[in-house]
Amino acid sequence: MDPLADDHPRDHCGVFGVWAPGEDVSRLTYFGLYALQHRGQQSAGIATSDGQRIRVYKDQGLVNQVFTDQILQGLRGHIALGHVRYATTGADTWRNAQPTLGPTPDGTIALGHNGNLTNTAELRRLAHSLADGGDDVEHGASTDTAIVTALMGLADRIPGPAPFVGASRSVGAGTSSPEAEEAPAPLVPAALTVLPRLRGAFSLVWMDEHTLYGARDPHGYRPLVLGRLGEGSGRPGWVLASETSALDLVGAAFIREIEPGELVSIDASGVRSRHFAVTRASTCVFEYVYLARPDTVIGGRQIVATRREMGATLAREHPVEADVVVPVPESGTPAAIGYAHESGIPFAQGLVKNSYVGRTFIQPTQSLRQLGIRLKLNPLREVIEGRRLVVVDDSIVRGNTQRALVRMLREAGAAEVHVRISSPPVNWPCFFGIDFPTRAELIAASMDIESIRTSIGADSLGYLSLRGMVQATGQGTSLCLGCFTGDYPEPIAKGTPIPGTPGATT
Ligand SMILES: O=P(O)(O)OC[C@H]1O[C@H](OP(=O)(O)OP(=O)(O)O)[C@H](O)[C@@H]1O
Ligand SMILES: NC(=O)CC[C@H](N)C(=O)O
Ligand code: SF4
Ligand SMILES: [Mg+2]
Incomplete structure (x- = not known):
């Protein structure tokens, strides 16, 4: 597991x-x-x-x-x-x-x-x-x-x-x-x-x-x-x-x-x-958002540049008065740099990532899940204390990362925590190679943005628009956006297994 x-x-x-x-x-x-x-x-x-x-x-x-x-x-x-x-x-x-x-x-x-x-x-x-x-x-x-x-x-x-x-x-x-x-x-x-x-x-x-x-x-x-x-x-x-x-x-x-x-x-x-x-062509937009390495180029567009641009657009779409922009490492960092640059709010690494905990950290019980996130990311009190933070991450799936982070940041003395996400809400399953959790577990499938904000405990929450995300990739209409829109580039035959939801079919 x-x-x-x-x-x-x-x-x-x-x-x-x-x-x-x-x-x-x-x-x-x-x-x-x-x-x-x-x-x-x-x-x-x-x-x-x-x-x-x-x-x-x-x-x-x-x-x-x-x-x-x-x-x-x-x-x-x-x-x-x-x-x-x-x-x-x-x-x-x-x-x-x-x-x-x-x-x-x-x-x-x-x-x-x-x-x-x-x-x-x-x-x-x-x-x-x-x-x-x-x-x-x-x-x-x-x-x-x-x-x-x-x-x-x-x-x-x-x-x-x-x-x-x-x-x-x-x-x-x-x-x-x-x-x-x-x-x-x-x-x-x-x-x-x-x-x-x-x-x-x-x-x-x-x-x-x-x-x-x-x-x-x-x-x-x-x-x-x-x-x-x-x-x-x-x-x-x-x-x-x-x-x-x-x-x-x-x-x-x-x-x-x-x-x-x-x-x-x-x-x-x-x-x-x-x-x-x-x-x-309908390249997976999630490659640009989270999956690929920042130093990779897809469709002639470098991933790190795309993520910075997503962050900059996010800053224009969801500005906020704050003292410091804090990235959520690993994959949230380029978007946070873009947000900081565009908004003029200073960038600071307020979360230290343990490099030995990757995307596959094994944690056997639900009760250890919070500890897992703490093992991976630990707040730097010196950067956090008394400050109004803009926390930038690339995506929210179940919401567990943000819920745990907002709590940790408040415990570390943050005055305000404003969460900004450099992609739209993930709402639908992927049939093309990404294994999201069941639709019932996707936080955006059952809650509107205000309810998500309350659930993660943030002072404000802003997601990048679909248009902002697509523009940052420079790929025009040559993208799959299925997990954000529910519109897939090809018909999914009735009875197709839904990845991530064992036993379920379309
Ligand atoms: O809403 P959640 O269900 O918590 O999932 C979303 C989080 O998962 C991913 O990070 P991950 O830790 O997998 O990898 P990273 O270190 O490369 O960012 C993503 O970047 C978000 O931070
Ligand atoms: N994630 C993938 O690309 C997996 C390839 C193949 N569908 C498998 O399950 O082995
Ligand atoms: S549904 Fe499309 S955009 Fe979403 S992860 Fe799958 S291939 Fe990528
Ligand atoms: Mg992450």
Whole structure:
């Protein structure tokens, strides 16, 4: 059980892939996963291929708990694929850890997934109907990811009309030969059959013995970027990663985002790309608000700049007379800087964060929950005492963080506590890879803003408007706003499981 995360928007997954002959690909992947650790802390895994066979090592726990030097040394090859998981479909178990493995007609596939599918039940029925009688196509797992892996191996048995396939093109000057265009990498036909049948969110990275592949769903809910290693070294390599911060950490240059509805394959002939669907970009706005690292860039917009802008707009929308702006670390800090700058009220760190308590602090009982927040954040009396505070955080989910903080700040002598939130009220479930608590537990689903203010005990409360949030991202209408508006970019079929509410369906 993970009660602190229970109270919060849970993170999702991180994927990382590298194709780089002559490099220590498992170590590069280890570092890449380190940079993506905030996206999933339940399990971690790495698969490698040396051209002959695929090896995989995965376990529950953080990246540095799962891997040792010795394990990394055993993961040899020129292709690697890594994953950090936060479960959305299928429980947090060893069998559900990723990368998942499965057979293909020519060998083996290893696959990592960030996102959440909305037609898992239908895909599961399809996979089971295609399998040889009695075959356990899911290999004991219960995730949407295991079904995709199975379908990739069974793709040539899938009946039906040929799916939409855009023209193929090469990426990166001089990296792809004309011969290569004629012979697609082995799992491209399978992917072109399977990917158009998936609904919901998927940023996928997978590999067979010879090739690294990546794909992003037609809405591009979750980020996925392409980077290049060893620029100018004569020994180029390629990286696929959930966030640009992982490229930075392994020294790869950002090339571009994988586009919504795009499939890429990477091997000795370079990067080849094609589209498998008609697209409508709807990137998750919550990546900008809370999920992604501040040093990441999504849609050409740096997350930290977006969060500062959200804070500045918040200051214009909800001004207040106060002595000091106090951020709620970690993710509330850039918005607080923006608020302070715009309002002219001095910024001060009035809450000290214990860096050893992450987004997954384990706390077994409800009665320890307050203690949990105190372990994570402790007020600095010297900054707080006698002052009128503006406390800035990025989001309120259940309200537990703010309720505990307002009380602690008053105990530390605050004269007034004005809470400002750099996103609108979270009111609806997410079907695309974020595990909010049940709708009944979302404080904004049952209370208006004045009741929330009373419930958390603040002197005033202001949320950023939807328009202010969207403008700060610079993405126009290319965003998913579902958890704020209840309007989702694609229809959610009746009977779809509601993530975060066990047993409930739409
Ligand atoms: O209303 P609640 O249910 O309490 O959840 C909201 C809080 O959860 C998140 O922080 P979290 O502690 O998960 O991570 P962070 O340290 O990255 O900000 C978010 O930034 C809010 O502070
Ligand atoms: N949070 C995610 O992106 C999870 C991926 C996948 N749906 C799983 O549960 O394993
Ligand atoms: S519903 Fe919310 S959290 Fe989920 S993808 Fe859309 S914006 Fe992101
Ligand atoms: Mg927070």
